[in-house]
């Protein structure tokens with residue numbers, strides 16, 4: 001059996017662990033220095049904006065499409081295997097604030113239709129009928145994606161880990177990867193042993209899915225992948241009752257702000273996008289979260305009656321000088337695979353990433 005060690009129990013490492021755990025030729029170990037689903041994944045809203053994304057060619061679209069095709073089956077598999085229920089919201093409504101945005105939406109809908117996906121263009125009266133809680137004064141219409149959805153990132157990650165363990169994977173928390181021992185020379189190094197604060201692991205493959213922690217690790221391996229922390233803040237809001245007037249209540253997104261119905265009158269609203277300074281430092285700015293709240297109320301006025309019951313922030317791993325995400329062999333190594341730097345779309349792209357990792361391992 002080949003020994004595969006995956007560093008990082010966020011959504012990316014957990015999805016890779018689950019997909020690889022189905023291969024009986026592989027022995028999987030997943031480690032994290034903390035508990036799983038705490039870092040970026042613990043702060044994420046879990047929106048899967050795949051079909052509705054403006055990406056339409058090359059790797060960007062392929063990864064999205066692979067993820068969106070895999071997700072329904074993946075969720076069904078792990079739900080059936082574990083018995084866990086993973087909270088989800090089906091359907092995503094993107095509000096258009098200008099004619100240009102609406103024209104773009106129409107082009108996208110035609111393209112997605114030709115690719116076998118479904119996007120609906122809604123005029124303002126249709127929007128008013130389906131979602132009377134939306135303020136339409138500044139809108140030119142909307143685009144509704146019935147196949148995009150939202151999934152609870154922590155619940156999903158924990159269920160993927162549970163399913164991986166049931167398939168034989170070993171998952172260890174509180175284990176910090178520090179360095180590797182490798183054979184070979186400058187032309188090709190082979191990582192044999194992963195060193196951690198809890199001992200050593202033999203590796204045939206080492207998969208680095210450590211989010212922002214991938215930078216110090218790759219620096220230790222002499223090929224640093226620079227990742228910058230882009231902070232995001234979000235909030236949970238409680239209303240007396242749900243906004244919906246019928247069963248139909250999709251995620252609503254407008255002005256890059258997302259309103260996600262959780263049930264029982266509760267909503268997640270987010271998120272800010274805050275870049276670090278030149279030293280790589282970033283801290284949550286209250287006025288930016290206030291701005292998110294104001295914009296959300298502008299297109300969804302009943303939210304103003306709600307109470308903000310929780311706020312949080314997290315840091316997204318954004319690769320510097322190359323496109324997100326980074327899924328490739330670490331330069332100089334023939335068995336160290338990077339699966340990291342997913343920036344704003346780690347939850348969306350996790351299944352496509354796992355598929356790409358499997359392909360790299362088969363070469």
Ligand SMILES: Cc1cc2nc3c(=O)[nH]c(=O)nc-3n(C[C@H](O)[C@H](O)[C@H](O)COP(=O)(O)OP(=O)(O)OC[C@H]3O[C@@H](n4cnc5c(N)ncnc54)[C@H](O)[C@@H]3O)c2cc1C
Nearest residue numbers: 010012033039040041045047177211213232345346347348
């Ligand atoms: C506010 C906010 C909202 C977001 N909303 C969305 C969204 O709607 N949709 C979406 O797709 N994405 C969203 N994202 C982005 C998403 O959260 C990330 O892209 C994703 O979580 C990255 O997952 P990951 O598994 O690579 O990293 P992480 O979740 O950061 O996991 C990496 C793990 O590696 C561990 N680790 C690091 N170094 C080591 C080491 N040396 N040894 C052992 N373990 C180590 C860490 O402890 C951590 O658990 C959002 C992010 C934020 C902050």
